[in-house]
Amino acid sequence: MAKKMYHLAHCTTCQAIIKETGADKAGLEFQNIRExxxxxxxxxxxxKLAGSYExxxxxxxxKYKELGLKDKKLTEDDYKNYILEEDTFLKRPVTIFNNQIFVGNDKKTVEALKKALQ
Known part of the structure; x- marks a missing residue:
């Protein structure tokens, strides 16, 4: 399984997490999902690693608000299709490392990623 981070290169939050966790020195492959x-x-x-598309x-x-999605009951297929259509719907960054997945930028996730990469 790949050691990889899916991120947006221009996103300051992603950049800060890469720096804070040492991801740039951990031998990860980076994929800028905009490009x-x-x-x-x-x-x-x-x-498979996260348990659901949701x-x-x-x-x-x-776009979540723009498209009125908060007022709709979304299915797993909806989540999947929205993420594939529009990179903005992926909670970023997503890091896969040693069969673990770290999704998003909340404090606990960033701390867990930092620990895993050390």
Missing amino acids: EKITKKQLEEMR ALFSRRAL
Whole structure:
């Protein structure tokens, strides 16, 4: 399984997490999801580790409100399709390391990633 981080290169939060966790020195492969879209296969690998597409889905995305998604009952297929269509719907960054997945930027996740990479 790949040691990889899916991120947005221009995102200051992603940049800060890369620096704080030492991800840039951990031998990870980086994929800027704006330039290199996530494939169905990559998303399925993430889902297997995360347990669901919903766990990978960002409700903070501006388009979430714009498209009125907060008022809809979304299915796992909906989450999957939205993430594949629009990189903004992936909770970032997503790091896969030693068969573990770290999704998003909350404090606990960043701390766990930092520990795993040391």
